[in-house]
Structure formats: structure tokens, C-alpha cells
Amino acid sequence: MTVSIESVEPTSVDTPAGQARGAAPGAGASAVSADGHADEVLRQHAEHAFAAELAALAAQDDRPRPARWRLSPWAVATYLLGGTLPDGTEITPKYVGPRRIVEVAVTTLATDRALLLLGVPGTAKTWVSEHLAAAVSGDSTLLVQGTAGTPEEAIRYGWNYAQLLAHGPSREALVPSPVMRAMAEGMTVRVEELTRVPADVQDTLITILSEKTLPIPELGQETQAVRGFNLIATANDRDRGVNELSSALRRRFNTVVLPLPESAEAEVDIVARRVDQIGRSLDLPSVPDGVDEIRRVVTVFRELRDGVTADGRTKLKSPSGTLSTAEAISVVTGGLALAAHFGDGVLRASDVAAGVLGAVVRDQAADRVVWQEYLEAVVREREGWKDFYRACREAGA
Ligand SMILES: Nc1ncnc2c1ncn2[C@@H]1O[C@H](COP(=O)(O)OP(=O)(O)OP(=O)(O)O)[C@@H](O)[C@H]1O
Numbered sequence: 001m002t003v004s005i006e007s008v009e010p011t012s013v014d015t016p017a018g019q020a021r022g023a024a025p026g027a028g029a030s031a032v033s034a035d036g037h038a039d040e041v042l043r044q045h046a047e048h049a050f051a052a053e054l055a056a057l058a059a060q061d062d063r064p065r066p067a068r069w070r071l072s073p074w075a076v077a078t079y080l081l082g083g084t085l086p087d088g089t090e091i092t093p094k095y096v097g098p099r100r101i102v103e104v105a106v107t108t109l110a111t112d113r114a115l116l117l118l119g120v121p122g123t124a125k126t127w128v129s130e131h132l133a134a135a136v137s138g139d140s141t142l143l144v145q146g147t148a149g150t151p152e153e154a155i156r157y158g159w160n161y162a163q164l165l166a167h168g169p170s171r172e173a174l175v176p177s178p179v180m181r182a183m184a185e186g187m188t189v190r191v192e193e194l195t196r197v198p199a200d201v202q203d204t205l206i207t208i209l210s211e212k213t214l215p216i217p218e219l220g221q222e223t224q225a226v227r228g229f230n231l232i233a234t235a236n237d238r239d240r241g242v243n244e245l246s247s248a249l250r251r252r253f254n255t256v257v258l259p260l261p262e263s264a265e266a267e268v269d270i271v272a273r274r275v276d277q278i279g280r281s282l283d284l285p286s287v288p289d290g291v292d293e294i295r296r297v298v299t300v301f302r303e304l305r306d307g308v309t310a311d312g313r314t315k316l317k318s319p320s321g322t323l324s325t326a327e328a329i330s331v332v333t334g335g336l337a338l339a340a341h342f343g344d345g346v347l348r349a350s351d352v353a354a355g356v357l358g359a360v361v362r363d364q365a366a367d368r369v370v371w372q373e374y375l376e377a378v379v380r381e382r383e384g385w386k387d388f389y390r391a392c393r394e395a396g397a
Pocket residue numbers: 094095096097119120121122123124125126127128234235236261270274325326329
């Protein structure tokens with residue numbers, strides 16, 4: 001099915017018809033791809049970007065599929081973790097991490113419990129939820145972005161006021177939320193940053209998740225969830241306490257915690273893969289042998305994040321911002337663009353130094369001190385890091 005981009009914006013549910021439904025601005029992905037210009041889209045949805053892999057999996061997947069699932073749970077896990085199919089098709093890993101985590105997440109979606117992905121920033125919660133929805137339902141666009149201002153309508157339904165005023169409440173005047181659509185069509189819906197949503201709005205989900213129905217009192221009707229419906233929520237560890245999930249709601253979820261990459265090598269691997277993918281989608285000339293520089297960025301981020309050097313010998317202060325894998329990915333991508341456009345085509349310390357500095361030094365005063373200490377005490381003394389030290393000094397000047 002094609003769902004236009006309006007479903008991405010929770011506020012659009014109560015926007016007047018002319019603006020909301022099928023509106024031109026922002027109708028980006030589906031509108032453009034419908035015209036056959038899918039390649040022009042800046043960022044494709046997972047189900048489009050990996051359509052070939054999903055099709056190969058579906059063709060060779062002979063295991064039982066839960067109602068309305070595009071793939072069996074086994075094939076969904078293979079899509080996320082990567083593997084080789086019987087006919088030799090390579091499935092690229094999307095998530096790099098413990099296999100069991102993915103298996104538990106996928107299995108949860110096949111039960112009547114919803115899935116809550118929890119973790120510190122940049123641990124791929126959003127990324128995993130998008131790929132799960134793409135693999136299970138073939139559509140990752142049924143999405144509610146949770147914010148402090150998320151209204152109840154974003155989870156239930158809104159009204160097209162022109163219709164409402166002209167003809168009174170009716171099915172035609174009702175503007176379904178992504179959650180309502182997912183219920184009616186047996187699809188996966190995603191709720192991003194659930195703990196940022198005000199508690200009373202969160203509670204709207206309780207009836208939906210336990211009774212599997214969404215009452216519409218204005219019409220004396222209800223929308224009952226059909227088989228295949230489920231919900232994936234993400235929440236940030238750091239936001240915990242802002243709007244803690246009520247225990248009633250929490251009981252409706254299976255919680256899966258996504259960990260930080262366990263080793264530097266695993267994190268280098270993740271960054272290298274993602275940078276390569278992003279670089280290709282941005283048409284950046286490929287830059288070979290970037291892995292040494294990626295390793296240094298990852299090392300710096302891990303050491304500062306952990307508050308201790310990799311060899312465990314020197315204690316460090318940590319800066320205020322989170323130095324997640326996601327930040328390492330954007331620093332390296334930025335460096336790659338510099339190397340490609342203004343350098344000699346090789347990723348060097350001078351291409352990533354400014355990015356590293358920008359990521360570490362957020363709150364100017366305190367972070368700058370942390371960074372200077374690290375630079376002088378650790379980077380300067382480290383063998384083979386002279387060029388990196390110099391580049392960082394220049395970037396900070
Ligand atoms: N273990 C991992 N495997 C694969 N990719 C990863 C992993 N960890 C991080 N990434 C990459 O990091 C990027 C950011 O991830 P994402 O935005 O999903 O993080 P998040 O947990 O939702 O963060 P936030 O809490 O800030 O919303 C993605 O591009 C993703 O590919």
C-alpha cells in the first residue's frame with residue numbers, strides 16, 4: 001500500500017483537508033516515487049532502499065508467516081542481521097548487535113504485546129524500528145513522532161473541520177491517525193520517543209493495546225484492530241523521568257534494551273557500513289582506506305564516553321554531550337565529503353578533526369577543558385597520532 005507522507009506528521013490529523021490529505025508540500029516520498037523518480041528522493045524508506053533484499057527473502061522464505069506478515073519471523077531476523085540465502089543472495093546486516101535481541105524483538109511483534117525499544121541516544125532504536133516495520137508489514141511510514149506537544153488526535157483520530165461543519169460527524173469527516181490505520185489494516189505502527197508524550201496522551205494507548213479497539217464515541221462506532229496489527233515504540237534512556245511510562249502502559253509492552261556496541265571493532269564496523277551507505281546515497285566519490293581514520297574517531301568517542309582510555313590506564317572526564325555511534329557516523333560522513341571535494345580523495349585526520357571537536361565541545365566552557373586535557377594528555381602522547389593531534393590543534397585554534 002502507499003501511504004503518503006502526511007501520516008508522518010502527527011499534527012496533520014487535525015489540519016483542514018486541503019492542507020492535510022495528499023497535500024503537495026512534503027508529500028515527498030510517495031509523490032515523487034509515484035512519478036517514477038524514486039532515485040531523486042533524498043532518503044528512501046527502508047522498504048524501498050532494500051526492496052530487492054526483501055523480495056528475495058519473501059521468495060525464498062517457506063516458513064510460516066503470522067497473519068498479514070510479509071515474511072516469517074526467521075526471515076525478518078535475517079533481514080535485520082544479514083546472511084546468505086539458499087540462492088546466494090547476500091542480505092546486508094542492518095543491525096549489528098546481539099542476535100538474541102533481534103529475535104526477541106521480532107517474536108514480540110508476533111504476539112499480542114507491543115514492543116518498546118529502549119536505550120541511550122544513538123543505539124539504533126529508530127533505525128531498528130523502521131527496518132522491523134518494513135520487513136514485517138512492508139511499510140515503515142505509519143509513524144507518530146512523540147513530543148511534549150503530541151495531541152491525543154495523533155494517536156486516535158482528528159476531524160476534517162470543513163467536512164465536520166458542513167455535514168456533521170461522519171466517517172468521511174474523520175481523519176484517522178497512523179495508529180488507527182495500522183489497526184484497520186493489520187499493519188505495524190511506530191511511535192517515536194514515547195516517553196516525551198504527555199502522560200494522559202500516552203494512556204490513550206492502553207485501550208488500544210489491551211482491548212485492541214479504538215472507540216469513536218462521536219459516531220457510536222469503533223475501529224477494531226485486525227490481525228497483523230502491532231506497535232513499536234522507542235524511548236530514550238536519558239528522557240526517562242520526563243514522562244515515565246505508567247505501569248499500566250508498561251505492562252502492555254515487552255521491553256528490549258539496545259546496548260552500545262560492545263567493542264571498538266564492532267563500532268568501527270557499524271560506522272564504516274553506514275558511512276558507506278550514506279556516502280553512496282549522497283553520490284560522494286568513494287574514499288578508500290578510511291578505516292584507520294574511522295578507528296581513531298571511534299576510539300576518541302569511546303574513551304571520552306567511558307571516562308577512561310582504551311588501555312584502562314588513564315581516567316578521563318566526560319563531555320556533556322552523548323558521543324554515540326550516530327555522532328561518529330555523521331563526523332566521518334562530513335569528513336568524507338571534505339576529503340572528496342577538497343582533499344586528495346583520502347580520508348585524513350584534517351578532514352575529521354573539526355567534526356570531532358564540534359561533537360565533543362558542546363557546552364563551550366566545561367567541554368573545552370575536557371577536550372584540551374584529553375588532547376594534551378592522551379592524543380599527543382599516542383604513537384602514530386601526531387597528524388591527528390596537529391589537526392585537532394588547528395581545528396580548535
Ligand atoms: N548497533 C548498530 N547497528 C547498526 N547501526 C547502528 C547501530 N548503532 C547505531 N547505528 C546507526 O546509528 C544511527 C543512529 O541511530 P538511531 O537514530 O536509530 O538512534 P536512536 O537510538 O533512535 O537515537 P535517539 O535516541 O537519539 O533517537 C543509524 O544510522 C544507525 O544505522
